[in-house]
Amino acid sequence: MTRITPLAKPFPPEFDARMKALMRGAEPLVLFTTLATNERAWTKFSGGSLLDKGSPLSMRQREIVIDRTTAKCGNEYEWGVHIAGFAPHVGMDAAQIYATVHGVADDPVWSPEEAVLIATVDALLGHKKLTEAEWSALKAHYDDPQALEIVQLVGFYHGVSLICGALDLPLETNAARFPAAKGD
Structure with a gap:
């Protein structure tokens, strides 16, 4: 219900x-x-919403941020919608999809630029800000408009996760499901 x-x-x-x-x-x-x-x-x-064509990020970069944010927030609804709808189009393989849920920033499945995205999401969700070192790591790979978009994506999809959790939305039938942790 x-x-x-x-x-x-x-x-x-x-x-x-x-x-x-x-x-x-x-x-x-x-x-x-x-x-x-x-x-x-x-x-x-x-x-x-930040899903328009005017993003300074590539679709793959945007999806990595969204997927990691929704996974870290426990939002299987939105994560599943994005994995089903976008992962094939941005070249995310099974190991990368798994890593959005169960991985860490330094997983070898990520390029250095992508690892920074994962680390940035984790930092923002973990302590609600970026340290100077975390900001410097982000800025080593992304310019100001990109960095701002990354932060906005995390904030927006954190909010989406709260909405989905509060409303207890039923999972979409054609959406992906969180992968089980290895060993489960």
Whole structure:
């Protein structure tokens, strides 16, 4: 049972048009249909999204940050949606997907630039800021617009994780599931 009943079809025209463009023929995510029950919540949420084409990060960099953030927040819902929808398109292999959930920054599956992304997510979620050393490591690979986008992605998807957890959203049927830890 959902905590807030999602919108049902027929959707309001503006939301329906947005979903047709965003979802490219697939059914809207329950996260979207639930938030859209409140126009203000939906407008603020969709206005804060960083999935547009104007990102200073590559799609792969963006997805590594999102996947690690949602995994560290225990948000299987959003992690699974992103892994299913984007991992194949950004060249993430099974070892990298596993490492977004169970790995560490210095796992050999990551390039030095990607390891910094993992370390930055972990630092921000772990102690809510970056030390001078952590900021310097980030800036060794990313310019100011990229660094700011990385921090914003972590913040936004931390918020998405809180929303998904509070609403106890059911997992999407076509989404990935967290991999079991090795040895389980």
